[in-house]
Every structure is written in structure tokens, then in C-alpha cells.
Amino acid sequence: MSNTELPKGARPEEQITTDPSRAAQRMRAGSMTLTMLPWIVAAILLAMLPYIFTSNSALTIMNQMWITVVFALAYNMLLGQGGMLSFGHAVYAGVGGFACMHIMNMSDFFASFPLPVLPVFGGLFGMGLALIVGSFSTRNAGTVFAMISLGVGELIAACSVIIVAFFGGEEGISGDRTYAMPFFGNEFLQQINVYYLTAFWMLLSAGLMYLWSRTPVGRMANAVRDNPERAEFLGYSARWVRFFSFVASGFFAGVSGALFAINYEILTEENLNTASSGVILLVTFLGGVGFFFGPIIGAIVFTLVQTVLSLQTELWAFYAGTLFVLTVMFFPGGLAGLLMMHVPAFRLGKAGGLIVPYLKTLLPGAIGVLAVCGLVEMVFHVRHASTGDHEMTLFWTTFDSHAILPWVIFIGVAVIGLGIARTTAPALRDAWNEANTAGGSA
Amino acid sequence: MELILVNLIDGLVTGLLLFMLSAGLTLIFSMMGVLNFAHASFYMLGAYFAYSISLYTGFWMGLLIAPLIVGVLGAGVERYGLRRVHQYGHVPELIFTFGLALLIEELVQFIWGKNQMPYAIPDVLNFTAFAIAGNSIPAYKIFMIFISVAIFIGLLYILTKTRVGMIIQAALSYPRTVEALGHNVPLIFMGVFGVGTALAGVAGVIAGPVLGTFPGMAFVLGSIVFVTIVIGGLGSLWGALAASLLIGWITTFAKSYNIEMSDILNGIGVVTPADLDDNIFRDLWTVTSPQIADILPYILMVLILIFRPAGLFGKRHT
Numbered sequence: 151m152s153n154t155e156l157p158k159g160a161r162p163e164e165q166i167t168t169d170p171s172r173a174a175q176r177m178r179a180g181s182m183t184l185t186m187l188p189w190i191v192a193a194i195l196l197a198m199l200p201y202i203f204t205s206n207s208a209l210t211i212m213n214q215m216w217i218t219v220v221f222a223l224a225y226n227m228l229l230g231q232g233g234m235l236s237f238g239h240a241v242y243a244g245v246g247g248f249a250c251m252h253i254m255n256m257s258d259f260f261a262s263f264p265l266p267v268l269p270v271f272g273g274l275f276g277m278g279l280a281l282i283v284g285s286f287s288t289r290n291a292g293t294v295f296a297m298i299s300l301g302v303g304e305l306i307a308a309c310s311v312i313i314v315a316f317f318g319g320e321e322g323i324s325g326d327r328t329y330a331m332p333f334f335g336n337e338f339l340q341q342i343n344v345y346y347l348t349a350f351w352m353l354l355s356a357g358l359m360y361l362w363s364r365t366p367v368g369r370m371a372n373a374v375r376d377n378p379e380r381a382e383f384l385g386y387s388a389r390w391v392r393f394f395s396f397v398a399s400g401f402f403a404g405v406s407g408a409l410f411a412i413n414y415e416i417l418t419e420e421n422l423n424t425a426s427s428g429v430i431l432l433v434t435f436l437g438g439v440g441f442f443f444g445p446i447i448g449a450i451v452f453t454l455v456q457t458v459l460s461l462q463t464e465l466w467a468f469y470a471g472t473l474f475v476l477t478v479m480f481f482p483g484g485l486a487g488l489l490m491m492h493v494p495a496f497r498l499g500k501a502g503g504l505i506v507p508y509l510k511t512l513l514p515g516a517i518g519v520l521a522v523c524g525l526v527e528m529v530f531h532v533r534h535a536s537t538g539d540h541e542m543t544l545f546w547t548t549f550d551s552h553a554i555l556p557w558v559i560f561i562g563v564a565v566i567g568l569g570i571a572r573t574t575a576p577a578l579r580d581a582w583n584e585a586n587t588a589g590g591s592a
Numbered sequence: 593m594e595l596i597l598v599n600l601i602d603g604l605v606t607g608l609l610l611f612m613l614s615a616g617l618t619l620i621f622s623m624m625g626v627l628n629f630a631h632a633s634f635y636m637l638g639a640y641f642a643y644s645i646s647l648y649t650g651f652w653m654g655l656l657i658a659p660l661i662v663g664v665l666g667a668g669v670e671r672y673g674l675r676r677v678h679q680y681g682h683v684p685e686l687i688f689t690f691g692l693a694l695l696i697e698e699l700v701q702f703i704w705g706k707n708q709m710p711y712a713i714p715d716v717l718n719f720t721a722f723a724i725a726g727n728s729i730p731a732y733k734i735f736m737i738f739i740s741v742a743i744f745i746g747l748l749y750i751l752t753k754t755r756v757g758m759i760i761q762a763a764l765s766y767p768r769t770v771e772a773l774g775h776n777v778p779l780i781f782m783g784v785f786g787v788g789t790a791l792a793g794v795a796g797v798i799a800g801p802v803l804g805t806f807p808g809m810a811f812v813l814g815s816i817v818f819v820t821i822v823i824g825g826l827g828s829l830w831g832a833l834a835a836s837l838l839i840g841w842i843t844t845f846a847k848s849y850n851i852e853m854s855d856i857l858n859g860i861g862v863v864t865p866a867d868l869d870d871n872i873f874r875d876l877w878t879v880t881s882p883q884i885a886d887i888l889p890y891i892l893m894v895l896i897l898i899f900r901p902a903g904l905f906g907k908r909h910t
Contacts, residue, residue: 235683237690286898292682293627297822298897304815305890312883313875424815428694435687468702471695478688479673482680526702534705 189357196349200342209341215453216352217409222434222445223359224402229431230439231363232395233375234288235296238303239403240426245279245306246272246404247421248317250411254325265330265338269351269408276404277397284396289389291378303427310419322418325411338412348409355402360442362398371395432474438484447485465530469523500585507581510574518567520545524560594725599844605733607840608740612795613813614820614832615747616788622764622827623784626674626682629689632814633696634789638662638796639805640704643711651714659793666789670782693810701807709805736798743794744833751829760784819893825906834904839889846885853879 199212221243228234250272254260287298310317317323327344328337336343362368370391373381378388411417420426437448452470459466481488495501524544531542531551542551549556617631641661642654669692677688713732721731751757763770763780771777796809803809820839824831854877884891896903 229683233683235686286894289901293621293625293686293826294822294901296683296686297627297818298894300815301819301822301890301893301897304819305887305894308887308890312879312887315875424811428690431687431690432694465698465702468695468698471691471698475673475688475691475695478684478691479676482677482684530702533703 189353192356193353196353197346199349200345206341209345211453211457213341213345213348213409213413214457215450216348217406217413218430218433218449218453219446220352220355220409221403221406221430222437222449223356223442224399224406225430225434226439226442226445227359227362227371227395227399227402229434230441230444231368231375232291232371232392232399234291234392234396235299235431236303236427237296237300237424237431238306238427239299239399239430240424241303241306241422242276242280242400242403243407243410244417244422244426245407246276247407247411247417248323249275249404250408251323251325251417252316254327254329254411254415255323257329260329261331263331264333265327265412266333266347266350268330268412269405272406272408272411273401273404276407277401280397280400280403284393284400288392288396291375291388291392295392300424303422303424307419307422307424310422317419317422318417320419322416324416327412327415344413348413351405351409355405356446359398359402363442367391367394432470436474436477436484438486438488440483441486441490444484444486447489451485463527465526468526495585498585498588504581504585507574507578511571511578514567514569514574515571516567518564518569518571521560521564521567525557525564528556528560594727595848597724598727598729599848600841601729601733601737602848603841603844604837605736605840606844607837608737608744609795609799610813610817610820610840611833611836612740612743613792613817614824614836615744615829616791617817618821618824618827618829618832620785620788621821623760623781624674624678624685626678626685626689627818627821627826628785628788629686629814630669630692630696631689631789631792632810632817633693634662634666635792635796635799635813636700636805636807636810637665637696638793639711639800639809640700640709640796641793642797642800643709643805644704646711655794655797658797659790662793662796663786663790666792667782667786669789670785674785675778693814697807697810704807706807709800711800711805713801732802736802739794739798743791747791748829816889819889821903822893823889823896823903825903828903828905831903831905839892842888842892843885846881846888849881851881853877 200209203209203212221239224243225236225239228236228239250268253263253268253271283298283302287295287302311319328339330338338344338347363371370381370386371394373384374386374388374391381388381391407417407421410421433448433452434445435448436452437446438444455470456466459469463469477484483490492501492504495504527544528542528551535542535551540550540552541548613631613635617628620626620628620631638658642651642658645657646654673688673692674685677685713730717730717732717735719731720728721734722729749757751761759770759775760780763775763777767777770780800809803812816839820835821832823838824833824835857877
């Protein structure tokens with residue numbers, strides 16, 4: 151063996167593409183840098199929100215929102231960043247939550263244990279399950295992975311009625327968070343305390359997940375998503391890269407499950423089943439899988455829409471499903487994609503020219519869509535209200551759903567609104583093209 | 593002995609029903625590489641349409657017309673939905689069909705409500721065909737077996753012996769070449785999608801009266817159908833048949849014989865712990881086979897995926 155030979159794994163000097171002496175280049179390649187500004191703003195906003203929305207129901211909604219944010223971000227580690235579509239991700243959150251519930255019920259241990267640390271345990275249990283399942287499910291991406299995730303999800307959800315000792319059967323498992331060791335004198339009796347705990351963990355998890363997406367393994371997840379073959383040729387095992395993403399995602403899903411356990415103090419089969427997994431897919435996709443902040447927008451918007459709409463109409467799941475299918479068909483980038491579409495126009499300083507065409511098209515369009523929804527509600531009322539019940543309330547007016555006039559009005563508004571939107575659409579398209587073209591005059 | 597025969601027939605009915613769904617699904621998969629999540633929803637639509645039609649014209653017209661409507665709907669979904677989403681890749685396609693499944697379930701609740709429909713077996717078939725040691729076998733079950741087998745034979749004949757079948761098979765493997773030869777491949781895809789969903793519709797029409805016509809019926813069967821084609825090997829028609837029958841028989845037998853886990857464990861020499869109530873494995877000891885009958889397919893699938901990832905009849909592909 152000659153001395154000039156390099157040790158195994160080391161590369162000759164000229165092959166190092168990044169010059170260590172030039173900081174800027176190093177950062178671009180390794181990219182642990184991040185602008186702190188959005189995080190500081192988010193932290194201040196999270197701290198301020200309870201002072202703006204003081205009611206308990208608002209706190210509950212916000213807690214639900216942050217839990218969904220953590221879960222959706224964890225889910226997007228798979229779907230958006232790793233290209234793995236999971237139909238059973240709720241089980242990792244659920245199992246993390248159930249484990250936390252059991253820790254809460256171990257009174258001796260729990261009494262010597264501050265509550266804010268509990269999500270770590272939830273995460274570890276979620277991660278443990280992901281380690282087991284990921285060991286065989288991450289061999290393939292795409293359809294096969296999706297099928298395995300569905301099967302495993304169904305299996306564990308079905309087990310919840312059989313393994314009563316862990317899942318508590320049909321009534322689930324409940325506990326009491328206030329038995330924990332007081333955390334600086336705080337026993338988490340009130341909703342506001344729980345809010346800050348949830349918000350803190352949300353910010354921490356979001357930050358960690360963002361950092362993860364900047365690490366080499368996070369970057370490789372993108373490479374494997376886009377071109378697994380090429381990643382393999384570069385010497386990375388696509389399977390292990392997927393496995394690491396999967397396990398990390400399982401950890402954060404477990405954290406969200408633990409936050410759920412702390413908030414609601416009960417977990418049931420509903421936290422595990424395919425419907426919950428479907429909801430998180432819907433949330434993430436509506437928000438947009440292409441950008442890190444997409445799922446955050448999705449979780450916030452979805453929770454708000456769910457809370458508001460489900461109070462207004464029985465059909466909210468129908469509207470959500472329609473919106474979801476339309477999003478997949480026409481805006482695969484989701485809400486975040488829609489927002490980011492406008493960045494070039496802003497860069498060119500031409501976004502202002504879009505406001506009037508937008509108003510001209512979207513406002514009548516929105517009114518038309520609302521009228522269509524009104525028609526849907528009326529059809530539903532005519533078909534399913536108890537016989538003789540002809541009175542319905544829609545858009546703050548009460549009328550007879552069997553009379554001809556409301557139908558004429560709603561159909562008229564729908565046709566006119568959508569008609570105007572249709573005639574002004576070409577003008578909007580022109581304005582859009584103009585706003586995205588550099589140079590030239592308006 | 594007689595009980596075994598009865599269970600064999602019951603399992604055969606379940607298996608053939610599963611096969612009618614999984615055949616269409618696996619054909620669609622091998623053609624477009626996309627798993628149609630909404631497949632079981634078309635099965636549900638078949639049952640609901642047939643129920644609505646049977647109110648006016650009776651069961652037989654429902655059996656004839658409902659699958660046609662479902663097939664046309666399916667072809668429309670392919671033409672105006674899937675083909676559009678196809679450009680974004682496989683994962684959005686899968687998400688699209690998933691969303692479609694959600695939407696169809698909501699739509700069914702919107703139109704027909706949440707309650708079970710009184711969709712019943714026609715009077716002509718509502719009698720006992722024969723009895724085996726006191727267990728009566730309804731004629732409707734024989735009818736279901738007959739229909740499924742007829743469809744399977746018809747499908748096999750069309751796919752292997754006719755010109756259309758040849759073109760379809762060619763389009764499965766070499767779509768570009770077939771297109772270059774002057775065949776309209778997108779039309780073939782649309783047709784196969786339509787026929788596949790129509791098959792699901794037929795399954796819905798004949799299963800609706802037995803298994804119940806309610807908004808959750810797609811969900812109940814949907815994931816089992818996926819499990820079936822994964823076990824059989826994605827894209828394999830024979831695999832789908834074998835896996836369907838296997839699942840049909842396994843679940844039927846597990847339900848009718850009450851085998852307790854403690855008996856099995858005692859049988860292999862593990863002694864039942866004295867204080868079972870405090871044992872953390874108490875649920876494992878008291879579990880019985882009817883309890884786990886419904887999750888057996890999933891366990892089977894996980895085992896298959898670990899030990900033979902391509903499925904029973906599947907070809908290993910990269």
C-alpha cells in the first residue's frame with residue numbers, strides 16, 4: 151500500500167465542488183442558512199393571538215389549527231418533499247397519541263414528569279412504528295408505497311377494536327393532563343396554558359422540519375422524489391433516503407398526536423382510521439405540496455372552513471370534496487402554488503394592474519358560485535327535509551323552498567354571475583400575460 | 593363435512609364478487625399504471641342506480657341498465673378527469689381518484705340520503721335452491737356465482753380470442769407501437785376504463801340486495817379490493833382471481849369456525865398465564881378467529897409484501 155492512496159470514502163482534492171474558503175458558495179451548497187424573519191414574526195403572532203381572540207372557543211379552534219399544522223407538515227415531508235403518497239398516516243399520529251395517553255394514566259411516572267415534554271414521547275412512539283413499517287414499505291415509492299400505507303393503516307385501525315388493552319376499544323382511552331408535575335407552577339388547567347404549549351410545539355416542530363428539509367438528507371429526498379434512478383447512480387440508496395424521510399415524518403406525526411392527546415384528553419379509533427388519513431391528505435394538498443409553507447396555509451384555511459361551514463350547512467363535506475377534486479384537476483400547486491404564481495408579477499412591479507381584472511372576474515364568479523351552492527342547498531332541502539317542512543333559511547333569509555320565486559332568483563343570479571365571469575375572463579388572461587411580461591408599457 | 597361445503601359456497605360467492613371488482617381494477621392498473629381509488633365507488637353507484645331503476649321497471653332492467661350508466665360515467669371520468677390529471681404524474685392521479693371516491697360518497701348521501709335503501713332480492717330468485725344438512729343455500733347465491741363466472745369467461749374470451757382483445761393486450765405493453773399502427777389508444781384506454789367501471793357496476797347491482805345498499809358500502813369493500821390486487825400481483829388477471837377466492841374463503845372460514853388464540857397457544861405448548869386480567873397480552877389470549885376475520889386480508893397483504901413484494905402472480909418489475 152502506497153502512502154498516496156486515499157482512505158476509503160475520501161475524495162481527491164479536485165473533486166470537491168464546493169470551495170471551503172468561500173463562505174457564500176458553501177452556504178448555497180450546504181444551506182443551513184435560513185432567514186430568521188418569518189419565524190420571529192410567527193412567534194410574535196402566536197404569542198399575540200390569544201390577546202386578540204380571547205374566547206375559549208377561539209382558543210380551541212387555534213389549538214386544533216396548530217395540531218393540524220404539525221400533522222400536515224409531517225405529512226408533507228412524505229408527499230411534497232419525498233414524493234411518497236401515504237393513505238394511512240393517521241396511525242402514526244394516533245399511536246403517538248395513544249402512547250401519551252397511557253403515559254398520562256401511569257400516575258406515578260406522570261407525576262414526576264412535566265407535561266411539555268410529553269410530545270417527545272409521542273414523537274418517539276410514532277417514530278418507533280414508522281421504523282417498523284418503513285423497513286418494508288419504503289422499498290418502493292409511488293403506487294406500491296401508497297397501497298402498503300393503506301393496508302397497514304387499515305390493519306392498525308382495525309386492531310383498535312381488538313387490542314383493547316392499548317387502544318381502549320370503541321370508547322377509546324382518556325386521561326387527565328393536570329396530574330403531571332407542575333411546570334414552573336403551571337398545571338395546565340386552563341385552555342390558555344394549553345394554547346401556549348401547543349403553539350410552542352408547533353413552532354418548534356415547524357422549525358425543525360424546515361431545518362430537516364435543508365439538510366443533505368432532506369435535499370436527497372427531493373432528488374429521490376424527482377429521479378430515483380439518477381440518485382442511485384450518484385451513489386445514494388433511494389430506499390434509505392425514503393426510509394429516513396418516513397421515520398422523521400413518523401416522529402412529527404407522533405408529536406401532533408401527543409398534542410391532540412394533551413388538548414382533548416381522549417383518543418379513539420377515529421384518530422387512526424382512513425378517514426383521518428384522508429383529511430390530512432386533503433389539507434396538505436389544498437395548501438400546496440410544492441412549498442414548505444403550503445401545508446401551514448392548508449391547515450389554517452381548512453380548520454377555519456371546517457369550523458365555519460360545518461355550523462352553516464350539513465353539506466360541508468360535499469363542498470370540501472368538490473373543492474379538493476377541482477384543486478387536483480386545475481391547481482395541482484394548491485393555495486401556496488396560487489400565491490407563488492403572483493411572485494413574478496410582483497417582481498416586475500406590475501401586480502397592481504391585476505387588481506381590477508381580478509375584481510371584474512372573481513367577484514361575479516364568487517357570487518355565481520354562491521348561488522349554485524344555494525341551489526344545491528335547496529335541492530337538498532326539498533329532497534331530505536321532513537315532509538311538510540317547506541321553510542328553509544339561506545344567506546340569512548327565510549323562504550319557502552317549494553315556491554318558484556327563490557329558484558328563479560338563484561338560477562338567475564348563478565347564470566348572470568358566472569356569465570359575467572366568463573365574459574371578463576379573456577380580459578383577465580390578457581392582464582395576466584401583461585403582468586408577467588418584462589418591459590413594455592401598459 | 594357439510595359445514596365445509598356450505599362455507600366453500602359462501603366463500604366462493606364473496607370471492608367471485610371481489611373478483612368482479614378487482615378484475616376491472618387490475619386491468620385499469622396494468623393499462624394506465626394508476627390505481628383507481630374510486631373503483632369501489634362505482635360499485636356503489638351501480639347498486640344505487642339499480643335500486644332507483646328497479647323502483648320503476650323491476651330488478652332485471654336495473655341489472656341491464658345500471659352497469660351501462662356506470663360505465664358511461666366511468667368513461668367520462670377518464671376522458672375529462674384522469675386524462676387531464678395524467679400530465680401531472682402518477683401521484684396526483686392517485687390523489688384525484690381518492691378525491692373522487694370522497695366526492696361520490698358525499699354525492700350519494702346528497703341524492704339518496706344516509707339511510708340504507710330497501711333494495712331487495714327479486715321474487716323470482718327469492719327461494720331456497722337446495723339444502724345441505726339443514727343449511728339452506730338461497731337461489732340468489734347460485735345466481736351470483738353464475739353471473740360472475742359468466743362474466744369472467746366472457747372477459748377471458750374477449751381478451752384472448754378476439755381482435756379487440758388482442759389490440760387491448762398490445763396497448764397494455766406497447767401503447768406507442770399500437771398508436772403508430774393506427775389504433776386510437778386514448779379511445780382504448782377510455783373504453784377499458786368504462787368497461788372496468790361497468791364491471792364494478794354489475795358487482796354493485798347483484799351485491800346491493802345481499803350486502804346492503806348504503807353510503808358506506810364502497811368504503812367497506814374498497815380497501816379489501818386493493819388488498820386483493822396487491823396480493824394477486826398488480827396487473828395480473830389470474831392473480832386477481834386467485835387472491836379474490838383466497839380472501840373469500842379465508843374470511844368465510846375464519847368467521848364460521850370459532851378458533852380461540854388461547855387454544856392455539858396451548859396447543860403449541862404455551863401455558864395460559866394465571867392472572868390473565870392483569871397481563872398486557874390479555875387481548876392476544878382472548879382473541880378469536882371471527883374477531884380477526886376482517887383484518888386477515890390485511891395481515892396477508894403485509895406478509896405478501898414482505899416476503900413476495902410482487903404479489904402471488906405478479907411479475908417483478910423495476
